[in-house]
Structures are given as C-alpha cells and as structure tokens.
Amino acid sequence: MASFTGITAAHANDILGQSVVSGAINGSGHLILTRQNGSTIDAGDFTAIVSGILNTQVNAALAAALPAAIAGTVVNVGNVSGVLDLTPALNIDNALNAMVKVTMTGNVTLDVADLPAAPRTNTQFVLRLQQDATGGRTFTLTGFKKSMGLIPITTTANAIDLVVFLYDGTNWLVGLMGVDFK
Numbered sequence: 001m002a003s004f005t006g007i008t009a010a011h012a013n014d015i016l017g018q019s020v021v022s023g024a025i026n027g028s029g030h031l032i033l034t035r036q037n038g039s040t041i042d043a044g045d046f047t048a049i050v051s052g053i054l055n056t057q058v059n060a061a062l063a064a065a066l067p068a069a070i071a072g073t074v075v076n077v078g079n080v081s082g083v084l085d086l087t088p089a090l091n092i093d094n095a096l097n098a099m100v101k102v103t104m105t106g107n108v109t110l111d112v113a114d115l116p117a118a119p120r121t122n123t124q125f126v127l128r129l130q131q132d133a134t135g136g137r138t139f140t141l142t143g144f145k146k147s148m149g150l151i152p153i154t155t156t157a158n159a160i161d162l163v164v165f166l167y168d169g170t171n172w173l174v175g176l177m178g179v180d181f182k
Contacts, residue, residue, distance in 0.1 A: 072097035081106025085114040092116050098125040104137035112143030121169035131159045147175035154180040
C-alpha cells in the first residue's frame with residue numbers, strides 16, 4: 001500500500017473541491033458536471049457525443065450481423081443450355097436478394113439440389129431468364145413448389161422473364177415475378 005506525505009488539509013480540500021459529484025443535461029444538450037465545491041464544468045454537447053458513439057457501435061453491429069449481400073448482388077451466369085447449376089454462382093452469403101442473369105441458348109432445367117445448401121429461412125432471389133435471338137427455349141424446374149404447379153415463360157426471341165425463389169424454411173417456393181419485359 002502506498003503512503004502519502006506532505007498533503008495538508010487545505011490541499012486535500014482543494015483536491016476534493018475538484019471532484020465531480022453530479023451531472024445533468026441542460027436545455028442545449030450539454031453535459032454540465034457539478035464539482036463538490038458547487039462550481040460547474042460544461043463538458044460539451046452530450047447528444048453529439050452519445051450519437052457519435054452509438055452510430056459507430058450500431059454501424060459495427062449491423063456490419064457484423066448482416067451479410068454484405070443484404071442489398072443484393074447481381075450474378076451473371078451467362079449462356080446456358082441444359083442443366084443450370086447455381087451452386088458455383090450462389091452461396092449462402094450472396095443468395096439473399098440476388099439477381100441471377102441467364103441467357104438461354106437451349107432448353108434449361110433447374111433442380112432444387114443445384115441451389116445453395118442449408119439456406120436461411122426467407123432467403124429470396126430472382127432469376128432473370130432471357131431468351132437468345134432464336135427464342136423458343138423452355139425452362140423446367142424439379143423439386144420446387146411452383147405457383148399453380150407450373151412456370152410458363154415467354155418463348156419469344158430476346159424475351160426477358162423474372163422468376164422469384166423464396167425459401168420458407170422447408171421448401172423453395174417459385175413464382176413468376178413478371179414476363180416479357182421490353
């Protein structure tokens with residue numbers, strides 16, 4: 001334990017007189033500290049101090065909690081004929097709110113097994129299907145719950161259709177978001 005020498009009663013009272021005993025926020029949002037001797041210290045704009053700290057902490061917490069893909073991403077798969085395997089293009093972190101662009105150069109099939117494994121409940125993404133200049137391409141889904149049991153896409157050359165996918169925690173639900181965009 002440390003010992004002190006040479007501190008007089010007057011010096012101790014001076015030290016105690018500087019000690020803060022209370023604080024309050026005034027009408028301007030400033031933190032006013034009151035010393036033991038009754039004098040005050042304006043510690044500055046408390047609202048700005050707290051807002052700055054909270055904004056920094058909230059932004060850091062959001063960045064840690066939400067995947068970067070929350071705002072969505074665009075994945076261009078390119079020309080596809082045959083099986084559309086989305087596992088290389090989409091993963092559990094970038095599937096959320098993604099738009100996957102596909103140009104159909106032949107008939108295309110998509111199996112539920114070719115989507116990211118163990119998706120989060122409420123993961124959704126859009127598949128943008130574009131017919132090539134020839135057109136007439138079909139789109140077949142396997143293992144999905146489809147709106148009215150089918151997904152009829154536009155087969156006109158260069159037509160663009162949007163198909164939305166939503167994982168409900170058990171199944172991938174699929175429906176047309178829009179057809180024949182021009």
